[in-house]
Amino acid sequence: MEHFIETIGRNMFAIFGVMALAGAAIMVASKSAVHSVLGFLFAMLCIAGCYLSLQAEFLGMAQILVYAGGIVVLFLFVVMLVELTKHQGGDIFHLQSRYAVVTVLIGAAAFSAVFRKTLFGPASKEALVLRPDLAKGLDVATHNAQAVSRGLFADYLLPFEILSVILLVALVGAVVLAKTERV
Amino acid sequence: MVNLNAVLLISFLLFSIGVIGVLIRRNALVILMCVELMLNAANLNFIAFARHSGSVSGQAFALLLMGFAAAEVAVGLALVVALYRKRDTVQVDDINLLKG
Numbered sequence: 022m023e024h025f026i027e028t029i030g031r032n033m034f035a036i037f038g039v040m041a042l043a044g045a046a047i048m049v050a051s052k053s054a055v056h057s058v059l060g061f062l063f064a065m066l067c068i069a070g071c072y073l074s075l076q077a078e079f080l081g082m083a084q085i086l087v088y089a090g091g092i093v094v095l096f097l098f099v100v101m102l103v104e105l106t107k108h109q110g111g112d113i114f115h116l117q118s119r120y121a122v123v124t125v126l127i128g129a130a131a132f133s134a135v136f137r138k139t140l141f142g143p144a145s146k147e148a149l150v151l152r153p154d155l156a157k158g159l160d161v162a163t164h165n166a167q168a169v170s171r172g173l174f175a176d177y178l179l180p181f182e183i184l185s186v187i188l189l190v191a192l193v194g195a196v197v198l199a200k201t202e203r204v
Numbered sequence: 205m206v207n208l209n210a211v212l213l214i215s216f217l218l219f220s221i222g223v224i225g226v227l228i229r230r231n232a233l234v235i236l237m238c239v240e241l242m243l244n245a246a247n248l249n250f251i252a253f254a255r256h257s258g259s260v261s262g263q264a265f266a267l268l269l270m271g272f273a274a275a276e277v278a279v280g281l282a283l284v285v286a287l288y289r290k291r292d293t294v295q296v297d298d299i300n301l302l303k304g
Contacts, residue, residue: 034206038214045218045241049225054233061237064218068244071214075206077251077263080270087270092240092277099281100233103288121227125220132216136209165263172264184271191275198282201289 034074041067054100062093079166211252218245232287232294236280243273 029036044064048057065088072081173181218241225238247266254262288294291301 035210035214038210042214042217042221045221045225048234048237048241049221049229054231057231057234057237061240064241065244068218068248071211071248072251075211075251075255077254077266080251080263080266083267083270087274088240092274095277095281096233096237099284102285103233103294121224124223124227128216128220128223136212168260169263169267172260173267176261177264177268180265180268184268188271188275191279195278195282198279199285 034071037067037070037074041071055097058093058096058100061096062089065089065093077165079169208252208256211248215245215248215252218242218248230295230297232284232296232299233281235296236277236284239280240273240277243269243276 041064044060044062044067047060048064049060051057051060065084069081069084069088072078072084222238222242222245225241226235229235229238247269250262250266250269252262254260254266284294287299291299293299
């Protein structure tokens with residue numbers, strides 16, 4: 022039993038990753054939009070679990086708050102707002118499956134070309150751990166939020182401020198786009 | 205223990221599902237969700253490489269990307285609502301205003 026639990030603990034990333042893939046597949050394949058949103062929610066929670074198992078604790082929590090708490094609720098509101106039931110009878114898929122297959126095949130070819138040597142080479146055995154000489158002065162593993170804040174406010178302050186302007190523009194744009202027209 | 209290739213493979217598969225969803229679904233809301241999924245796959249790569257190189261820049265950029273995704277989804281959903289008001293549908297096949 023202890024051995025079993027230890028195995029699960031060691032393979033936490035793979036478990037969450039496969040569950041995220043399942044959620045994404047449900048999202049693409051389900052007929053009802055509400056089921057799609059629920060699959061999306063499940064995939065986002067599992068990706069948060071992946072972040073946690075990669076020891077990005079702050080980002081995992083931010084993922085749960087932003088996606089499960091904000092974006093999924095927004096999607097559900099819009100699903101409620103736009104009435105989807107009247108299109109329930111028709112086919113849910115485009116006939117663009119050929120393009121989809123071709124695009125994914127090109128992507129898979131590029132992926133395998135890049136990782137042909139490394140996927141089964143000696144690097145594939147190497148576990149993803151932090152080299153202590155690289156994280157100078159910070160203990161990224163135990164002070165994740167402090168480390169991220171140092172990266173954000175010391176090294177990348179300008180992108181952060183630009184992001185705040187982008188958020189303001191998106192806010193105004195969303196209000197302008199969604200408001201009712203007055204003639 | 206996680207190795208980098210496992211993360212890259214999962215992220216590639218998530219991105220592929222996103223691409224497939226964008227290309228084959230007709231519902232604009234589901235297409236937006238698939239775009240979000242692709243952004244998340246990119247985020248996963250950022251975090252994996254941050255872990256790999258031992259720097260915190262990847263995590264900082266992943267956080268910025270998360271804010272950017274929130275802005276994008278707000279504008280996208282506003283567009284969907286505006287389209288629904290105008291054309292009474294969110295199926296992308298029925299929206300052909302530019303076709304003439």
